[in-house]
Amino acid sequence: MWRRPPPTDVSAVAVLILAVLLSGCRTTLAIDPVAIQDAQIAAQVKTALINDPEVGPSLIEVSVVRGVARLSGTVPTPAVAQKAATLARSVRGVVDVQPDLRVGVSNVPQPAETAPPRESKSFQEAFETEDELHLLAVGASFGWSRPRVNALDKRFSVGPLVRFGSGRGFGPTMAFNWFSTSLASGSARQEVISRIRVRPIMIGVGYTVRSNRISVAPSLVAGVALNSLSVPDTGAADRIAVGVDHSLVWRPGVSVWSDLNQKIALNLTVGYVVTGLRVTYLEDGRLVKRSVSGDTTIVHAGIAYKFF
Numbered sequence: 001m002w003r004r005p006p007p008t009d010v011s012a013v014a015v016l017i018l019a020v021l022l023s024g025c026r027t028t029l030a031i032d033p034v035a036i037q038d039a040q041i042a043a044q045v046k047t048a049l050i051n052d053p054e055v056g057p058s059l060i061e062v063s064v065v066r067g068v069a070r071l072s073g074t075v076p077t078p079a080v081a082q083k084a085a086t087l088a089r090s091v092r093g094v095v096d097v098q099p100d101l102r103v104g105v106s107n108v109p110q111p112a113e114t115a116p117p118r119e120s121k122s123f124q125e126a127f128e129t130e131d132e133l134h135l136l137a138v139g140a141s142f143g144w145s146r147p148r149v150n151a152l153d154k155r156f157s158v159g160p161l162v163r164f165g166s167g168r169g170f171g172p173t174m175a176f177n178w179f180s181t182s183l184a185s186g187s188a189r190q191e192v193i194s195r196i197r198v199r200p201i202m203i204g205v206g207y208t209v210r211s212n213r214i215s216v217a218p219s220l221v222a223g224v225a226l227n228s229l230s231v232p233d234t235g236a237a238d239r240i241a242v243g244v245d246h247s248l249v250w251r252p253g254v255s256v257w258s259d260l261n262q263k264i265a266l267n268l269t270v271g272y273v274v275t276g277l278r279v280t281y282l283e284d285g286r287l288v289k290r291s292v293s294g295d296t297t298i299v300h301a302g303i304a305y306k307f308f
Contacts, residue, residue: 038064041093045069048087055084060101062088067095074102137163137265141302145179145273148295152181152196159199161267161302163257165208173206173219177251177273177298183229185241185281192232194241198294200225200249200273213259222250225275225294242287243280247294250274262306269300 042064050056058080060073069088075081081101088097141161146154159178165171178199184191206219229244253271260266277294280287 034066037093038066041067041069041091044091045088045094048091049084052083052087055080055087058084060084064094067093068098069094069096070098070100072100074104076103078103135165137161137304137306139265139267139302139304141176141267141269141300143177143179143298143300145181145299146297147181147293148297149293151292152183152294152296155180155182157197159300161300161304163255163265163267163304168208168210168215170205170207173204173217173221175202175204175219175221175251175253175269175271176200177202177253177269177271177300179273179296179298181294181296183241183279183292185237185239192237192240194232195230196241196244196277196279197228197230198225198249198273198275198277198296199227200251200275202249202251206255215257215259216254217257218252218254220250220252222248225249227277229279238284240282241279242282245278245280245289247275247277249294251298253298265304265306267300267302267304269298269302271298272296273298 042062045064046062049058049060049062055075058073058075060071060075063070063072069091071084071088075084081099081103084101085097085099088094139161140158142156142158144154144156157178157180160176162174162176164174176199178197180195180197183194183196185194200223202221202223204219204221206217206221208215208217210216225247227244227246229241231240231242251271251273253269255267255269258266273294273296275294275296277292278289279292280289282288
């Protein structure tokens, strides 16, 4: 048999409705319109940064408080940081920009399928990578020379030292291999010794084989020798060497380089200098030119500083 439900408590329903209305009012009153506006401005600033082709790849965080935009993160160059601040200022509603951007390599994560595995380099690999950047080394060498003919004597001398490149394979080579010698003229009783300086300037090609910090480079170079001759102030003879002409010169040789560190390198060069010396003699009051072989075995050891 159907029964009529008990009457609803009107006062309880009224209290429940009033509580819901008050709760809704409190929620509405808790929303700050300034915060909403700041969030909208931050979204617009972030959109402007992402859409820029230069700034977009950088990872920049944006926060806005009462119209003041704060940029944080890492950018590759100062120019990108300046452009990011300019873009932020151009957004409507931004009253000021506080950039807190660091200049360096951006830590943008790579996709998992394309990110290469990260491998740590050994000290030797890091040394070789840095050393490849040093393409010019300049220094000095101390050498010993032994001419082929008996008319010229053995002597020690000092000269410049240059190296191009520090890698492997074929490459340009420049060599000096300066040496000095003495030429005796006159009779055995009246002998005058003239000093000859042979200063070759040679360029050519070499092939470098490298292992760790040691490199071996056979080379073939050629050029011009700027020769000079000096006569002692005292002495007399019927035949005296008083001058020498410049000459063509070429040299096969082998150089061994040892890199002590990223700036200093040691060198040992062994070669055979081939040149013909055209010597001017004073004989009985007349000037006479005669040819003397200047072919010389040279051994040079030196040290060089790597510039760049």
